Amino acid sequence: MYAPVKRRKTTVTALLRTAALALLATSAVAGLATGPALAADGDVAWTVRTASNSFGAARSSFSYSANPGSRVEDAMVVANRGPVPLNLAVYAADGFTNAGGQLDLLAKDGKSVAVGAWVHAASGSVTIQPGKTAQVPFAVSVPDNATPGDYVGGIVTSLTQANDAANINVDRRLGIRIKLRVGGELKPSLAVEDLHVDYAGTSNPFAKGDATVSYKIHNTGNAALSAQQTASVSGPFGLLRVRAGDIAAPPELLPGESRTMTVPVHGVAPALRLAATVTLTPLLTDVSGSTTSLKPVEATAHGWALPWMLVLLLVVLIAIMVAVILYRRRSRLQRKTREDARVRNAVEQALRDQESPKS
Incomplete structure (x- = not known):
């Protein structure tokens, strides 16, 4: 769900756009949990949910499998829970994984090239009377030249109100995620990049120290993937191996996205030359929500672990x-x-x- 976004009024359009993008990046996409999403502030309150139709009822988000050149039609239901009429803008936007690991959407003036460009609502706005609901039809038109793989975006309702006393514009966005898998050869692939290990010893030349393993998980395929991950550090010839504790799974990465990980490993002997090994097990989720584990990916890098006091x-x-x-x-x-x-x-x-x- 998109939280209220406050934007300072200014005559400088570029500054307004930059501020809006920075603030919107802190929001998350509505519809990730089952049930309607709610935006409320004072007298303004509305909900969005998926329509009940041949795709199902009480869906948590929109999810489709479609071939290039095909068209999918669906609808979003918007309900006005407040005492005043609402006039909401309606638009679609491409999705991305933000720094906090949450799915976010481009701002309305951002340039969408996939879901945001392929999804078209029947109208660019909707007016809803207090206590009423409105169904907003939309269509997903997949281009003939669309490449196979996963695409994520969302359909958004937006309300912008001026607050003259505070000299700000308040932009509230509420939307539902759209996940689209375009038919063709699916090539899920994760890579471990920029792997290196650093060692920090203690003042006791014979005591063990801590190692830090850092690396980047890069989605090099065409499917959205998460992963299970393990990391370990060993001395020469695999001796004195120490495994890291449980590592939290990274957020689902869209094709082309990457995420930097930093993993501490405690109790590492200063064995002069260390080998850090990272293993990723990619997790692929299909449109029905079932998750499959793929072939693990492993990478190793070396670093020095000199007992400096010794x-x-x-x-x-x-x-x-x-x-x-x-x-x-x-x-x-x-x-x-x-x-x-x-x-x-x-x-x-x-x-x-x-x-x-x-x-």
Whole structure:
């Protein structure tokens, strides 16, 4: 459901558009749970839900399988729960996964190229009297050249009201998700990219430390996918392996989307050279809601895990040993020099004694 969005009035259109997009990115798409979604603020309140027809009743969202060139017709039901008439704008928009891991929709002035461009409501607005409902028909026209795969968007009702006292425009959006699977060869695929491991030791040179495994999950296929994931860190030859704790599943990624993960691994021995291994098990959900596990994807990267305190101790020890060796060598050289001087002096004295005339 889209929360109220407040936009500052301004004569600068570009600034207004930028602010609107930034604020709308914090909203989520309505219709993810069973039952109608509600937008309410003071005297303004309305709900949206899917129509009951051959596609089913009490659907949580719109979901279709269609071939290129085909057309699907459906409807959304809007109910006015407030005491005043409502005039709502109606439009469709492409979906995307926002930074919070939730499905969001492009703003009305955003450029949609898939669901938002293929879904057309019977009217761009709907007027509903207090306590009444209205059915908003729409059609999904899949282009002949549409590529196979999953597409996600939504159909939205929107109400913009001016608040002169606060000098703002309040834009309330309420919509329902549309998931479309275009027929053809489905190629679900996830990749692990930019995998690397960092190590942080402790002041105790013999204690274990913590590793941080970071990577990007990239949906390189044409199907929306989530995943189960595991991560582990080991020393050379797979020894001293430590597994990360439970890792939360990433949000469902649409084709082409990616998400960066950072996973801590505790109790890792400073084994000089570490190997971080990440395994993803892609999860594919069909239009009926059934989930299938696909072939796991695995990637490995290496990093250094030097026990710096131990290295420092070794450096100090080696420096002491070198200093001792040099001192002993210098002492031996000094003793030899003194002994050579003593012998030389003794020889010279003996020669002088022989050359002296006897009394």
